[in-house]
Amino acid sequence: MEGIRLTIAILWLLSDSSATPVGVEENWGDGLKVMTTYMPKECEFRAQNDDVIHYHYVGRLGHNGAVFGKSFDYDSPYIVALGQGRIIAGMDRGLVGTCLWERRRIEFPPSLGYGDRGVGEMIPPNATLVFYIRLIKLKRDGVALGGLFNLKEHWNQGLTDYTKGNHERAAAFFEKAISEFNQYQKMAAICFNDCKNNTDIKLNSKQEDLLSSSDLSKQFVPYLLEAQCVKRCIRQKLPHMSIPDPVTLDKFRKRIPYSYLQYSYYQLGNLDEAIKCALSFFYYHTNNSMILNAIKYYREQLELTNDDFPSREAGLLTHHEHYLAGKTAYNNEKWLESADQFEAALIKYKETLSNCLILCDDVLFLNMTQEFVDAETNIKLNKMKLAPDAMDYYTLLQSMIHNYLTCHTKCHSWMATVNGEYFDKYLSGHFHYLQFDYFKTSLLNKAAEAASTYQALEPSDNVMAVNIKHFRSKMNVPPDQFKPREDFLNIEEYYQTKQRLLQFAASGIPQKRSGSRGDAEMIHEEL
Ligand SMILES: *[C@@H]1O[C@H](CO)[C@@H](O)[C@H](O)[C@H]1NC(C)=O
Ligand SMILES: *[C@@H]1O[C@H](CO)[C@@H](O)[C@H](O)[C@H]1NC(C)=O
Numbered sequence: 001m002e003g004i005r006l007t008i009a010i011l012w013l014l015s016d017s018s019a020t021p022v023g024v025e026e027n028w029g030d031g032l033k034v035m036t037t038y039m040p041k042e043c044e045f046r047a048q049n050d051d052v053i054h055y056h057y058v059g060r061l062g063h064n065g066a067v068f069g070k071s072f073d074y075d076s077p078y079i080v081a082l083g084q085g086r087i088i089a090g091m092d093r094g095l096v097g098t099c100l101w102e103r104r105r106i107e108f109p110p111s112l113g114y115g116d117r118g119v120g121e122m123i124p125p126n127a128t129l130v131f132y133i134r135l136i137k138l139k140r141d142g143v144a145l146g147g148l149f150n151l152k153e154h155w156n157q158g159l160t161d162y163t164k165g166n167h168e169r170a171a172a173f174f175e176k177a178i179s180e181f182n183q184y185q186k187m188a189a190i191c192f193n194d195c196k197n198n199t200d201i202k203l204n205s206k207q208e209d210l211l212s213s214s215d216l217s218k219q220f221v222p223y224l225l226e227a228q229c230v231k232r233c234i235r236q237k238l239p240h241m242s243i244p245d246p247v248t249l250d251k252f253r254k255r256i257p258y259s260y261l262q263y264s265y266y267q268l269g270n271l272d273e274a275i276k277c278a279l280s281f282f283y284y285h286t287n288n289s290m291i292l293n294a295i296k297y298y299r300e301q302l303e304l305t306n307d308d309f310p311s312r313e314a315g316l317l318t319h320h321e322h323y324l325a326g327k328t329a330y331n332n333e334k335w336l337e338s339a340d341q342f343e344a345a346l347i348k349y350k351e352t353l354s355n356c357l358i359l360c361d362d363v364l365f366l367n368m369t370q371e372f373v374d375a376e377t378n379i380k381l382n383k384m385k386l387a388p389d390a391m392d393y394y395t396l397l398q399s400m401i402h403n404y405l406t407c408h409t410k411c412h413s414w415m416a417t418v419n420g421e422y423f424d425k426y427l428s429g430h431f432h433y434l435q436f437d438y439f440k441t442s443l444l445n446k447a448a449e450a451a452s453t454y455q456a457l458e459p460s461d462n463v464m465a466v467n468i469k470h471f472r473s474k475m476n477v478p479p480d481q482f483k484p485r486e487d488f489l490n491i492e493e494y495y496q497t498k499q500r501l502l503q504f505a506a507s508g509i510p511q512k513r514s515g516s517r518g519d520a521e522m523i524h525e526e527l
């Protein structure tokens with residue numbers, strides 16, 4: 001039984017990757033010739049009979065290459081239900097099995113086309129036809145497959161149009177991709193939340209065995225379990241999603257598309273949108289001089305002041321704004337206002353940090369989806385082990401861990417970068433200001449709490465120890481008020497742990513177990 005499953009899995013893998021090699025013409029009988037000219041990296045969905053397909057085409061005459069028809073205008077693809085005789089036989093047959101976003105060349109004789117009569121002035125009698133097609137949408141039972149989250153394809157289409165100077169179309173594609181990214185992010189957040197502390201999913205014994213061979217791997221088990229859970233969750237919630245790849249996601253995470261989009265809007269004369277996009281990019285690249293100049297220019301043109309921040313991401317990074325407002329109020333000795341701003345900044349800090357971290361979990365999850373935890377059967381793990389030149393499992397795991405931890409630590413330093421300037425004690429700084437704000441407004445219990453939190457976050461800073469002593473002895477604050485805020489201590493502790501792990505991960509590849517051929521056979525048996 002298990003042996004059969006493995007065989008099926010491997011056959012499936014082989015058939016999947018060899019079905020339509022790029023650039024090889026295949027003869028499908030009756031003179032029908034099909035060649036894939038572009039294959040997307042992920043082919044999750046292939047056109048089958050009765051699917052409603054949307055595709056672009058250029059049709060050429062076989063004997064002289066003359067174009068007799070085309071649809072290459074992205075707003076009007078050809079739409080048809082496949083395999084129902086609604087289009088000429090050559091196309092009805094030649095389009096079967098096309099992947100979403102695949103490009104094909106389909107050639108067929110008149111017997112599968114317009115026969116010995118031809119049609120109109122464009123297609124003469126007895127014409128061999130050649131179609132170049134690209135499948136852009138696939139609907140099965142009324143549901144668009146994969147079309148929901150093709151942010152990579154939309155992003156690439158946008159770049160192509162951007163390069164050609166077609167900014168209207170580029171902007172439309174960028175917008176589409178960004179909105180898909182936002183939807184994906186929202187869904188990922190829900191799933192990651194649902195999967196915290198999940199107990200349904202366990203490593204199988206072979207995974208456990210592999211992981212238990214290194215200390216670093218062991219520490220990573222909870223994340224592996226979480227990733228498995230998340231994968232299931234997203235599959236359930238978005239069954240027709242085409243999974244974005246990590247490299248593309250990373251670009252969106254860094255808001256790179258906004259730097260293109262702002263320029264496209266500028267070219268289109270839409271400065272209102274241009275400045276929103278520029279500011280959205282700016283938040284993540286606060287010392288990029290090009291974007292700073294662009295923002296300055298837009299502000300002048302639109303007669304905006306520096307206090308207007310019409311970003312697309314409004315609300316996302318406002319912890320910085322609250323923080324700066326808190327400092328300003330502090331400098332103006334408006335203690336209560338300052339305290340309010342710092343408290344607001346802390347709330348936003350937690351929100352923003354967790355949004356950033358969630359996207360790091362993505363890095364891990366997506367990498368594992370592609371390389372490690374495939375389906376419930378570890379198909380790809382086996383494929384890796386069986387293929388002689390496959391990437392070594394430990395190298396893979398290590399680089400995954402490294403990427404993941406790097407992403408996490410980047411979130412923290414990104415949070416602490418205000419308008420391009422990195423603040424070494426950003427988080428603890430809030431509490432430094434707060435203890436003084438509260439002291440000045442005679443909210444001594446709160447001052448004690450803030451001082452203790454600062455002390456716990458910066459244990460080597462003696463100044464606060466002096467203050468705490470002062471609150472205790474001179475101001476008579478009761479001892480039970482000197483409790484640091486757990487939520488922020490946890491954030492810091494978690495961060496420190498990850499930094500340690502990162503150093504550990506960077507310090508050397510976990511020891512490979514001897515006899516990797518043996519491993520392969522072992523796994524082979526288990527399935
Ligand atoms: C088309 O092909 C048919 C059969 O091969 C032949 O009888 C006919 O004369 C051809 N017509 C033209 C216009 O070439
Ligand atoms: C998850 O588990 C940890 C420790 O077991 C616990 O402190 C935390 O509150 C749990 N979180 C949720 C969301 O249940």
Ligand SMILES: *[C@@H]1O[C@H](CO)[C@@H](O)[C@H](O)[C@H]1NC(C)=O
Binds near residue numbers: 287288420422
């Ligand atoms: C931007 O800031 C970072 C760290 O704050 C610094 O390493 C980098 O050199 C700066 N880049 C520019 C262009 O100023």
Ligand SMILES: CC(=O)N[C@H]1CO[C@H](CO)[C@@H](O)[C@@H]1O
Binds near residue numbers: 247250363396399
């Ligand atoms: C094995 C591995 O880590 N693969 C990829 C994970 O994702 C990052 C991008 O986020 C890639 O750079 C890695 O190559």
